[in-house]
Each structure stands twice: as structure tokens, then as C-alpha cells.
Amino acid sequence: MPNTRFDVGFIGTGSMGGMLVRAFLGSEVVPTEHIWLANRSRKKLELLASEFPGVHCGPSERVAQQSEILFIAVKPSDTANVLTTIEHNLRADHLCVFLTNVFSFAQLEQRLPCAVAKLIPTVTQQINQGAALVGYGSRTTPEHARRLEQLLAPTCRLLHVEEHQIRLFGDITSCGPAFLALCIDELCRQASAIAPSLSGPELATACIETLAATTNLLRTGMKPRELICEVAVPGGMTEAGMNVLRQLLPPLFASLFSATRQAEQQKREALPL
Helix, strand or coil, X not given: CCCCCCCEEEECCCHHHHHXXXXXXXXXXXXHHHEEEECCCHHHHHHHHHHCCCXXXXXXXXXXXXXXXXXXXXXXXXHHHHHHHHHHHCCCCCEEEECCCCCCHHHHHHHCCCEEEEEECCHHHHHCCCEEEEEECCCCCHHHHHHHHHHHHHHXXXXXXXXXXXXXXXXXXXXXXXXXXXXXXXXXXXXXXXCCCCCHXXXXXXXXXXXXXXXXXXXXXXXXXXXXXXXCXXXXXHHHHHHHHHHHHHHHHHHHHHHHHHHHHHHHHHCCC
């Protein structure tokens, strides 16, 4: 696999920033000597750097100046302060990649002199799987996009989305692993409540293996409705359970999507850039 020959920086090496660093270096798409790291917590920075001897650590200004692609992986509430620190170290040919959808491309481009993109990662990139979302601002060139996608390609399936689509797709791709894990956990909890003698770990294994096998079956080209028809025999137990889900799931998912949209909008209104 060809390595990049340009410098890549991260301001913020917490859960998602650190995950991406590990994914990039683990897939060997970028050499350690081309990685630059900055983090408010010196302890977290040193811990990550100790995993990959050869990466560069420094203040945010230095990392911004050095990196041709710069990932801003801080909390939305910290973004304005970070941009104040680094904006004079950015050139027109830089690409700043934001791991949040809270700020619009218009806001970001008004604030910064360089091209901007949004990446909504997924935790499953740490095993080089899953779908991540990418969107580009008006200044992003084909070369910017090529370089960013070269970095990301080994770690995920990359989906190009328009800015107005990011929230909804993000609920499925980025939030999805947590939503699905909660469903598995609750399914096991309810089964244990009915039959306390059942083994929790064995129930979890049964759920995980079933989910993985179902995913692989759907990847063969089978449609969800076709799979349902194969399992849910008319008048059977599966059909009885499906009738319950058909009543409960539509309002549940409508409420879920509404809650995430409202939370994002509240952050936008509370966090001027």
C-alpha cells in the first residue's frame, strides 16, 4: 500500500482523534514521521506518542503550520479557541478537516483562509471497517479530496454526503454502533430478567453472532424485507414479535432522529465561531 508523502496533523488526540491516528498508522497509509500531534492534555499526548515512536508532538501553532491536512478533533465548545490559536499559521493550500457538523461550511470558510472539509468518523474504523462520512467546502480542490480520501480509504468505506445530509447519515454511521450496542445490551438484560439462570456472556455472544451473520447475509444482496419473509412464517412466533416491533419502532426512530437534530441545533445556537 503506498504511503502518503505529506504531513498530517491532529489537534486533539482524544477518543476520535486518537482512534484515527491509530487507524492511519495501523494501516500504514502514512509513516509515523509524517504525523504531527497536539493536545491540551500533555499526558494523553505522551501516551499516544509512546505507541508510535517517530511521530512529532508540539504546540497547536506548530502542528497547524506543518500539516498539509489538519484534523481538528476537539469538542465543539473548544473549536473557537483552537481556531484563534492557529488561524494565522494556516495557508490557502492547507485543508482543515473538522470532526463535527455543529459549524457550517460558511462559518468555517469565513473564519479560515484555507479549504475545509467535514469528516464524521465511526469508531469501527479502528478495525478498518464501517462507513465514515465526508463533505467538502467550496474551496476544496480535487487534490485536497484525493489526499484526504487516500488517508481514509484503508480504514473505512467512505460516503460522500452533502452538508444537509450529514446529521441523518451520522445517526446511522457514527452514532449507529452505540445505538446497536445498546439494543444488544437491552435485549440481553430483558432475556436475563425473564430467565435469571441464563448466562449473560452466552446471551451476548448469541446476539453478536446473530447480528454479524445477518449483516453478512444482507451483504450477499438479500434485501431486508426478503430476509424478514424467510424468517417470519405467517402465524408463527417471529411474526408475533414482528407485529410488536412494527408498532414500536416507527415512533421510536422518529423520536431518535428528532432528538439528535435538536441537540445539534442547540449546540449551533450556543457556540458562536
